[in-house]
Amino acid sequence: MHRILKIKQILTGTLVTMASLTIISIGNIQSSSAAESYTQSLQELYEMRERVVNKLESLPTPRKRLFFSEENQAILEKQQNLVQKLQEIDVQILVEQRANDNWRQALTLSAQAAEVGVSPSPTVKTRETEKHLWQQAIYNLEEIPDDSFIGDKTNKKIKEYKRSLYDSSYQLNITKSNFLDKIRKESGLSSRATITICNLRRECLDLNGNKLPASPASLIKVPVAVAVMQKVSQENISLDTPVYVSRGNFTEDASEIRARKRYPLKTLVGQMIDHSSNIATNQLIDYLGQPYINKVLEDDGYKVIRVKYKLMGNRIRPKNPGKGRNTLTSNELTDMMVSIYNSEYPNSDVLIEALANQKDRLLGYAGLEKLPEVKWLGEKTGENSRALGTTLGLSIDGEVYVMTVIDSRGGRDPQIRKCINKLAKYLVDNEGLL
Structure with a gap:
């Protein structure tokens, strides 16, 4: 006890004042010129502190005078240096103790x-x-x-x-x-079905998400729309620019687009997405050129999504349809939709509006209809004789998700709807993906 009181007296009796205490790094102590300041362990710090305390104790007490003598000045300077060193050691001991605790x-x-x-x-x-x-x-x-x-x-x-x-x-x-495969089976989808779910932070789950479906069908129109937005942004083209729809791009279509007429680019993109217009898609493929579309997709990092063939109805094949087949995966398409809802593409708002105006609401929209906790944001569906699928955006408690479901057996609306419903219920019940 006597020793502690003496050290306290020395600390308070010096002329050193500390306005604030900054944590001292190990480097400050280890770089000291004094050989005894070099330490490699916490135990050595304890020993160093003990030596400094001993030195403080051994210093004589300054004589009380009205003025400072050289003797008093020397003693006070030694006290000041030792007190500062003791403070640094104490701080470093605290740092090392916390490090060991962690x-x-x-x-x-x-x-x-x-x-x-x-x-x-x-x-x-x-x-x-x-x-x-x-x-x-x-x-x-x-x-x-x-x-x-x-x-x-x-x-x-x-x-x-x-x-x-x-x-x-x-x-x-x-x-x-694993729950995705369980939902697939419960929904009645085939073993070739592909499912991907992501939030906007790109935290994702998938089932067969990297496998090619038998056909992308009209889902390939989303990449075409993205390529259009890239072109108009890069070349400073107005979306109001009229484009002539040639007769050679006509095929069966339920949209408002007609051949041998002019339509603004924005209208063609909108009809391609929300009315799934094949005619608009074919004209936009010609407007962009397939090499340009696929270069945009490649530059964006998509390894699978490619546009190689125009869209056709039941019988009428458009002129210069292309070679090869269109390809995508549910993983890459979902990622593209995430980019749209994250507004990562130029004019993403135009695409989001088109998705929200989707005319075909028999799949994702219908699957979410009876879930009050879930808000449907937009969708693009696709169907032909080989595949049926949809990619859609939805919101749960303010969190936006994108899900894509494609089955390589066309004409199975009830199964797709059931799958979408079960996926959304999972997100609600588990408060998200992760």
């Missing part, structure tokens, strides 16, 4: 995560718990300064834990995606 906590959390991860019957809940534990362990390690005594091994451990977190996230997505 390290031990991270090890505990990682052990818990590993234990949860080997569950013989993992559920979504246990997978989420495992992922959360790995995240918390990493957070603890990231609180440890790089220049801490354990900085090097901490950085190595962070890399190790991040690999475990990646594996955990992957397993979580697999576990969550």
Whole structure:
């Protein structure tokens, strides 16, 4: 007790005042010119502090005079230097103690995560718990300064834990995606059905999402619309620019577009999306050129989506239809829709408006109709003799999602509707994807 009181007296008796205390890094102590200031462990810091305290105790007490003598000045300067050093050591001890606490906590959390991860019957809940534990362990390690005594091994451990977190996230997505196959079966869709769901942060789940459906049908019109918006933006073209619809692009169509007439670009895009106009699509393909469309898609990072053939009705084939076949996947189409709803494309508002004006509402819209918690935002459907599908935007409690469902067996509206309904119910019941 006597020793503590003496040190307190020395600390308060110096002329040093600290307006604020800034955390001192290890480098400040280790770079000291004094050999005893170089430390490599917390124990050495304790020993260094003890030596500094001993030095403070050994200093004589300054004599009380009305003026400072050289002797008093020398003593006070030594006290000042030692007190400052003691403060730095105390701060560093605190930093290292916290670093050790975070390290031990991270090890505990990682052990818990590993234990949860080997569950013989993992559920979504246990997978989420495992992922959360790995995240918390990493957070603890990231609180440890790089220049801490354990900085090097901490950085190595962070890399190790991040690999475990990646594996955990992957397993979580697999576990969550299992419900998609269950919904597919319950809805009556074929084994070739593809399903993708994403939120606007691009957190996604999918079933066969990278597999090609038998045909994209009219879903390929979304990429054409995106390419139009890229062109008008790059070349400063007005969407009011009239475009002549040639006779060679005529085919069976339920839209308002007629051959040998002029329509503004915006009208052609709108009719292509909300009325699924084949004539408008064919004219826009000619207007853009297939090489331009596919270059835009490639530049945007889409490896599968390609426009190679014009659209046709039941009998009438348009002039210069193209070569090959149109291709897309539910994963890439969903990502494109996410870009639209994120307003990542030029004139995304025009596309969002067209999707919201969708005339065909027998699939996604009808599937969500009896779910008051879910708001339908827009949709593009596609159907031919080989495939039926839809891609749509919806909102639940302000969170926007995009889902795409395609089955390579045409004419199965009830099954698609049932699938959309069950997917939306899952999002509602589980408060989202992740």
